[in-house]
Amino acid sequence: MTTRPQTPLLDTVDTPADLRKLKPEQLRQLADELRTEMIDAVGSTGGHLGSGLGVVELTTAIHYVFNTPEDRLIWDVGHQAYPHKILTGRRDRIRTLRQAGGLSGFTKRSESEYDPFGAAHSSTSISAGLGFAVANKLNKKPGKAIAVIGDGAMSAGMAYEAMNNAEQAGNRLIVILNDNDMSIAPPVGGLSAYLARMVSSSEYLGLRSLASKVANKIGRRVYNSLHKAEEYTRGMVTGGTLFEELGFYYVGPIDGHNLDHLIPVLENVRDSDQGPVLVHVVTTKGKGYAPAEDSADKYHGVPKFDVVTGEKAKSKAGPPAxxxxxxxxxxxxxxxxxxxxxxxxxxxxxxxxxxxxxxxxxxxxxxxxxxxxxxxxxxxxxxxxxxxxxxxxxxxxxxxxxxxxxxxxxxxxxxxxxxxxxxxxxxxxxxxxxxxxxxxxxxxxxxxxxxxxxxxxxxxxxxxxxxxxxxxxxxxYPRGNGVGVDLPEIPQKLEIGKGRIVRGDESGGKVAILSLGARLEEARKAADQLEAKGLATTVADMRFAKPLDEEMIRKLAATHDVLVTVEEASIGGLGAHVLTMASDEGLTDGGLKIRTMRLPDMFQDHDDPAKQYDEAGLNAPQIVDRVLSALRHNSAGVEEARA
Ligand SMILES: Cc1ncc(C[n+]2csc(CCOP(=O)(O)OP(=O)(O)O)c2C)c(N)n1
Ligand SMILES: CC(=O)[C@@H](O)[C@H](O)COP(=O)(O)O
Ligand SMILES: [Mg+2]
Structure with a gap:
């Protein structure tokens, strides 16, 4: 039996309001317990571990200093938000992360008032934060927007489009650049090199020169408190940065694992009457968990793992991905x-x-x-x-x-x-x-x-x-492993716009299943079940959604009673193209039945993929049902009397 880690202080914190009752000197212990809890939880669920480990202290400090949820905290991508979820009323469900019916692996508006903006695709946080900040300004409402964005996410153009516009937010917008010198792989390009130069010690300014610069920029009150924080602060640079050119007050780089540095700096930024401010925080992906820190990908995304050894659950040997x-x-x-x-x-x-x-x-x-x-x-x-x-x-x-x-x-x-x-x-x-x-x-x-x-x-x-x-x-092609067919020694050049019949033939049958992509296996299984009910079934792998194999479709339409298209794609795909062609050419005028099977008109939640396909109605039994209902046959394959 595995035992949960002891977390006596974390046990007293359900929401950020509880956190704010703690004394600053208790925060180190809280962060340590938070990290332990997160490692234990992700060990049992799998998920994005390294990024969350790197922001344990930052998460603690932000919720301690800012008045969330009134202050809007927006995590870019959202894959690093597990510690945030634990501190914002979701600890009791943290071991349901990414499981059916459980917590999302990202931030999600429907999940919590502490998730003001959903994410998962990167580099949206500054734009969204600006929207919150400007709305508050227009409505004369209190509340800041804090966007936390990683160095990887900072490489996307959208982040710069947002910063280019951010001045109008004034001190209502705070951007925290979480620089761990990692994306999923090591980060690339000039910006990454620029950040690395900023972080390199040779470019740090002493705190005194920082303080005098900041005094001129963001006010005496901040200057005074920065002086108080002097001994805690590793070093800060202002002036002349790319971010300043874009209209931000730049503060940093600061050590994102040192709460004694983070708290006073964030307090100063919170109380500053000018902005927007960009705080450059330096962290380590995978921080505090040796197997993660030592790995090349810093445990960006992991399957379930043994918490003691860090050993990841092995996936079954099988066909190649x-x-x-x-x-x-x-x-x-x-x-x-x-x-x-x-x-x-x-x-x-x-x-x-x-x-x-x-x-x-x-x-x-x-x-x-x-x-x-x-x-x-x-x-x-x-x-x-x-x-x-x-x-x-x-x-x-x-x-x-x-x-x-x-x-x-x-x-x-x-x-x-x-x-x-x-x-x-x-x-x-x-x-x-x-x-x-x-x-x-x-x-x-x-x-x-x-x-x-x-x-x-x-x-x-x-x-x-x-x-x-x-x-x-x-x-x-899909996520995951292939189906186990032999890989060809010599690849074939496919004829553009030509599909292939993989079962039965064009010359006749009751049912033709036109499959596009990796549902083909399910289409074949469905064909077996239909044959068992006495319904001769042809299966075509269409290969092309465009151009369509019109010749094949015409032949199948002429020689079968029902055509069913199957694809793991939304409306507007193969089915829509086949229907359009059929109606243009009058293929259904003689009584041919066409049915299209595709992804449903909804955003499906996380689950095991097979179950997701079940929910989508794209597994073999559902293909069979669709055919039977088109033919008005009952589940035994016997034609029902018409009313
Ligand atoms: C638009 C988009 N492209 C690619 C991805 C895949 N992706 C998710 S996290 C990530 C790396 C993000 O790096 P960073 O922002 O530095 O965060 P870290 O994981 O280092 O904390 C990538 C490439 C994505 N989520 N969105
Ligand atoms: C957060 C993110 O966008 C990626 O880490 C993504 O989760 C990777 O997905 P795969 O596991 O399919 O590569
Ligand atoms: Mg990063």
Missing amino acids: YQNVFGETLAKLAETDDRICAITAAMPSGTGVDKFAKAHPDRAFDVGIAEQHGVTFAAGLAAQGMRPFAAIYSTFLQRAYDQVVHDVAIQNLPVRFAIDRAGLVGADGATHAGSFDVTYLASLPNFVVMAAADEAELVHMTYTAAEYDEGPIAFR
Whole structure:
């Protein structure tokens, strides 16, 4: 039996109001207990551990100093908010994190009044904070907005767009830059180097010169208190920073694990009559848990693990992960094609671009969290004759939609989009579901859109995309491991816009299931069950949402009573395209029944992916039910009498 850690002081704190009753000298113990509690909880649930460990003291200090929830605390991404959840009335549910019916792994408005803004995609916090601050200003309401943003998230353009506008918030907006010198992978680019220079001790100013500078800038009261805090403060720099040029009072860098530094500085910032202020806090990802601190990824996202040893639960040996199949295939293709490049937006391991980078470092580009830039960068490469693969999760590609339309599609540039995490993704929930890409891409002129049914198909599609220079081409595939088919030695170049029959044939049957992507396995199972009920079933792997295999659809329509489309994508995907074609051509005029099965019109909460697909109605039994109801057959497959 595992025992929970002893947390006598934390046990007295249910909300920040309880925390504020503590004496400053008790906060160290509280933070230690908070860290222990978080490690224990995430050990049993899995989740984003390293980022939360790094902000234990910061979370404690913010809730101690500020009047949350009236002061609005906005965590960027929200993956670091587990300590915040524990301190804001959710400790009793912390061991339900990311489990069905349990707490979200991110901040969520519906979960707590202490989560004023939901997140999970990065770099939104300053804009949202500015909105809260300006609303309060207009309504003459008290309350500050505090946006906490990581150095990784700070690489996205949106953060700068917000800072560029922030002056109007005055002292109602405080941005805390949590600089742990990590994104999911080590951070990249000039900004990261700039922050590193600011943090390097050679650039610290002594506290006295800081204090005199701050006195001129944010007032005598602050000056006096800074003097009081002098012995606690490691060092601060003001003046001449990028952030100052953007209109912020810059304070920092300060040690984000030292509560004796954090508390007085945050109090000063809170009481300052000028702003906006940016506080630059330096932390360590994974802080206080040796296995995390020692790991390359600082335990960014972990499965369940043994708290004592740090050993992570092993996933079952099985087929390779889709991302690795993609990365390795592309690396191989690039051996004989020096035009191939790979781009990731801060997800090198998640997309498999790390595998490509190992083999071809000069042609692999991690652009940081900057999907918009990544797509247009790829467009530039393509325009100059390269063969770029923009490997971006479906959900994150949403952010670059205008670049996809304006920079890629309108110019018909052959950018290859390797779209990982297509479909439902499990514990990350609605914010990370790859639901919409088929809809938003297959509606664009010039685009080719493919979906891989299994890992062998992914190999073929990667090769097909490499060889396709006529315009933009996308291929999507799910999160997780393949289905266990053999990987081809030699990839096939697929004929554009042609599907394949994987069961039965075009020449006749009762039912035809038209599957797009990785629901193919469920479609096959459904076909087995339908056959067992005496309903001859053809299964097609459509491969392409665009262009459609119209010839195949016409044949299947002419030789079957029911066509059912199945896809792990929202309305507007394969089903909509098939229906549109069928109605344009009058394929249903003779009594053919078409049914479309797709993701439901709702944002589905986190759960085990199989259960999410059950909720979505996209598993085999539901396909069978859909066919039977279209045929007006009962569950035994017997035709019911018509009323
Ligand atoms: C728009 C977008 N792209 C990519 C991601 C995936 N992602 C989640 S956290 C993260 C790293 C964030 O780094 P940082 O902001 O420094 O936070 P840390 O984890 O270091 O605390 C990335 C790339 C995302 N959430 N949103
Ligand atoms: C917080 C975030 O956006 C990422 O850490 C994401 O959770 C990674 O998802 P995968 O586990 O699917 O790579
Ligand atoms: Mg970081």
